[in-house]
Amino acid sequence: MNVNADFTQRVLINTAQLAWQPSPMVGVDRRMLDRIGGEVARATSIVRYAPGSQFSPHVHAGGEEFIVLEGTFQDEHGDFPAGSYVRNPPTSQHTPGASEGCVIFVKLWQFAPEDRTQLCHDMHQLPRDTAGEKCVSLPLFQDAHEEVVVQQWASNTALALAAPQGAEVLVLEGDLRLDQPVFGEQDMPRHGWLRLPVGDVLTARSGEQGVRLWIKRGHLAQIRLPTDGK
Numbered sequence: 001m002n003v004n005a006d007f008t009q010r011v012l013i014n015t016a017q018l019a020w021q022p023s024p025m026v027g028v029d030r031r032m033l034d035r036i037g038g039e040v041a042r043a044t045s046i047v048r049y050a051p052g053s054q055f056s057p058h059v060h061a062g063g064e065e066f067i068v069l070e071g072t073f074q075d076e077h078g079d080f081p082a083g084s085y086v087r088n089p090p091t092s093q094h095t096p097g098a099s100e101g102c103v104i105f106v107k108l109w110q111f112a113p114e115d116r117t118q119l120c121h122d123m124h125q126l127p128r129d130t131a132g133e134k135c136v137s138l139p140l141f142q143d144a145h146e147e148v149v150v151q152q153w154a155s156n157t158a159l160a161l162a163a164p165q166g167a168e169v170l171v172l173e174g175d176l177r178l179d180q181p182v183f184g185e186q187d188m189p190r191h192g193w194l195r196l197p198v199g200d201v202l203t204a205r206s207g208e209q210g211v212r213l214w215i216k217r218g219h220l221a222q223i224r225l226p227t228d229g230k
């Protein structure tokens with residue numbers, strides 16, 4: 001299965017407009033943003049867990065990175081409320097679920113094979129008040145392959161984001177207006193997702209209430225795919 005698999009093109013998705021599709025586990029549905037592969041895939045998705053739903057225990061051969069958007073995600077390592085940013089590297093394993101339900105943004109099979117850094121950050125540590133600054137940032141992760149941050153832009157702030165090695169942007173709160181429409185769309189509302197190809201530059205402006213963004217850069221210079229069917 002290929003979904004938005006041409007990484008030379010910009011992709012902009014208002015995720016709220018996508019239909020939910022069932023996963024192999026009852027009570028777990030997803031909105032596919034990009035995907036290369038079948039059930040084992042290089043994938044970026046929004047995933048919804050119904051209350052009481054749970055996935056079977058599994059190993060992440062290619063790593064898993066996720067943000068809890070709503071509710072509380074749970075596994076044997078703990079409870080992860082909305083605002084949690086989690087990295088489970090290759091070879092990690094868990095049994096995910098949500099007793100009260102949750103929605104997460106998740107990326108699979110996109111880690112460097114040698115990465116073994118497991119971490120969790122509370123993105124609420126970044127203040128909503130920019131204290132007079134146009135933009136404040138909270139670093140989440142950085143290595144030789146990628147940089148991940150959460151940023152708060154003040155209201156009506158115009159900024160440029162360079163993506164020499166590609167980038168992804170997810171709107172966590174507020175809204176963003178692009179200077180260059182993608183497929184006729186300029187607005188990125190809450191949970192809107194944008195992928196920028198290598199060498200692109202995003203110029204955009206935050207809305208009246210400002211905007212909070214999750215930004216990942218550097219990881220699209222080399223597209224990693226699942227190997228050996230695992």
